Amino acid sequence: MGVIHLKDIRVYSNHGCLEEEAAIGSEYLVNLKVWTNLMPSALSDNLADTVDYVLLNRIVKEEMAVRSKLLEHVSKRIIDRVFKEARAVVKLRITVAKINPPIGGDVAEVSVSMDVEREIYINS
Numbered sequence: 056m057g058v059i060h061l062k063d064i065r066v067y068s069n070h071g072c073l074e075e076e077a078a079i080g081s082e083y084l085v086n087l088k089v090w091t092n093l094m095p096s097a098l099s100d101n102l103a104d105t106v107d108y109v110l111l112n113r114i115v116k117e118e119m120a121v122r123s124k125l126l127e128h129v130s131k132r133i134i135d136r137v138f139k140e141a142r143a144v145v146k147l148r149i150t151v152a153k154i155n156p157p158i159g160g161d162v163a164e165v166s167v168s169m170d171v172e173r174e175i176y177i178n179s
Contacts (some may be wrong), residue, residue: 056091056093056145057090057094058088058089059091059106059111060088061085061111062114064084064085064086065082065083065084066082066083066085066115066116066119067080067081067107068080068081068119068120068122069081069122070083070119070124070125070129070153071124072123072124072125077122077158079124080153081153081156083151083152083153084151084154085119085133085150086150087147087148087149088147089106089137089141089142089147090144090147091106091143091144091145093105103111106144107141107142110141111137111141114133119133119151126151126153126167127167127169129151130141130169131169133151134147134149138171138176146170146173148168148171150166150167150168151167153165
């Protein structure tokens with residue numbers, strides 16, 4: 056088993072429960088780790104034998120562009136798409152962080168993280 060990690064994908068989006076968040080938006084960082092069997096691609100040197108990180112990055116950017124009130128909701132949409140479009144992924148970990156959240160304090164970021172295994176996720 057191996058891990059492909061996309062670290063600190065930067066996006067600007069309009070997630071949040073407040074109207075000002077919908078209108079103004081803010082910066083987000085997304086970290087995505089996917090577990091898959093990397094031995095076939097290690098042996099073949101063929102992109103078709105692995106999980107394409109360009110696809111993963113595109114999924115994150117497209118789903119982050121769709122407004123959600125909660126970070127949990129956008130995280131689940133990303134999980135759904137990864138499991139649908141990257142069939143070789145057996146487990147993933149996602150963290151979505153809102154930079155400088157409007158919560159009335161000096162907070163660098165707030166984030167949610169989810170760890171999901173395909174077998175458990177699909178059968179639940």
